[in-house]
Amino acid sequence: MPGKKKTPEKIRVRFAPSPTGPLHIGGARTALFNYLFAKQHSGSFILRIEDTDKERSNQAWTDEIIEQLNWLGIEWSEGPDVGGKFGPYKQSQRSDIYKEYLEKLLAEKKAYYCFCVPEDLEAKRQDQISRGLAPKYDGTCKNLSEKIIESNIKEHKTSVIRFFIHDKKVKFHDAIRGEIEFDTGLLGDIVIAKNMDTPLFHFTVVVDDFLMEISHVIRGEDHLSNTPRQMLLQEALGFSHPTYAHIPLFLNTDKSKMSKRQGDVALKDYHDKGYLPEALINFMVLLGWNPGTQKEIFNLNELVKEFSLEKVQKSGAVFNLQKLDYLNGYYIREKSISSLTKLCLPYLQPLNTNQYNVKQLEKIIEAYKARLKKLSDIKELTDFFFVEKLSYDKKVLTWKEMGDREVKESLETSVKILSNTEKWDKKSLEELLVGAAEAFNTKNRGYLLWPLRVALSGKEASASPFEIAEILGKEKTLQRIGDAIDKFI
């Protein structure tokens, strides 16, 4: 192989959620962007669980995160469930690794023990804020003598480990935002571990990203101001810097960071309501990214080809449910009837769906497919198919200026026509009824069709009477019209 050029850096990215709650919709998009970026560069996408906070972390949430990511169709090549050569992929299982680097920092005097008590720290912080200063650690324990440290440790005084933050201008190139500069002099010395066995976020992130050979850190904008601290840590440990890319946040309607206070934030909430993964993916990617063409409908494979970090937006995006609904409706209409029926079935509970066979159920779904924004809409739309006796106001039966006598007459006409036919499919029924309707009132078909449709559905808005009658069958159809006529006696 002659003249082989230097191999470019292998792209390795990660999604690193902490399992302290359900997968956040913003987290899902971060995972998606990482996945797309990795895939299109033939790189690796890694799932790492950041469960250093023992109190708040829970295996159940790890399971939930994995389940939801799988549901979306985002796949990783290394992670706690699939393993990989840079494992383990749960930080709680990497204590020994962290300890080694912690000891190194301590030995090199780049980190130090701090014996300040939290109450005092909090009081100082409040004082700094009230005086209009940037709250930061005042350095009380910065220059403690070896002797004092030793005796404090011997006395089992509670301590934490802090990292020296030096005065420095930290500059870096963010793949989305360009050049960014921070003055670390404004930062206080950060706590990197509660003790030797309990390292904290900034520290574990830096160690793991290095050891797992992460090339690009793609994360939420809320981490932008964490970046200089982590870069200083990288320098202290002799690590190289990964490339950073901070993606914009999802916003509430009032433009604040999307939070639980206003609506659903968990991906599962959307899953449960009957949003399709393809719709969610298409929606999430469009919130903050645009290919620069007029194309707006994308599947995962197309996104892998077309996505680019450079085209990611800098400003936050309001999470606009209406567009999600539109996209979801679109993808619902794209589904095959058999798969859509299977998807809808759970949402029909506890209605008695057993009274219909699969073919009939598919007809119901077919008739309502275009009206669905989300799968859970199906129940309210089609419940009338599953009840014995309809309950509705008799006024609904009236079309335009019809009087009671005319409505009754209209319904009786329908009975007469339908009783005399055996061809009970929607096409034949339509031909039959449209002809009859035009004969019944030459001005408008509604005089016959509206009362009939309401008699069958009990609703002002529904599918056509032909479709409903076909599914209901002749017997139930005639019975429902009879019930409607009874309202006028």
Next chain:
RNA sequence: GGUCCCAUCGUCUAGCCUGGUCUAGGACACAAGAUUUUCACUCUUGUAACCCGGGUUCAAAUCCCGGUGGGACCGCCA
């Protein structure tokens, strides 16, 4: 309060780097119309935006400066 980031229709955005082709394009939503017994789908049309002020220039949405506004972060959470 400090630091950092951001700023085009109600919302998501194209255009900005490489000023003129921008009387600013698309999508959702909204409105009207067509179709229809109704709703939905579909189709047609419409309403609607360059945060403000200065500067550079023959020319600025686009470049520069300053305001203003919004957001994020400032933890022994991540």
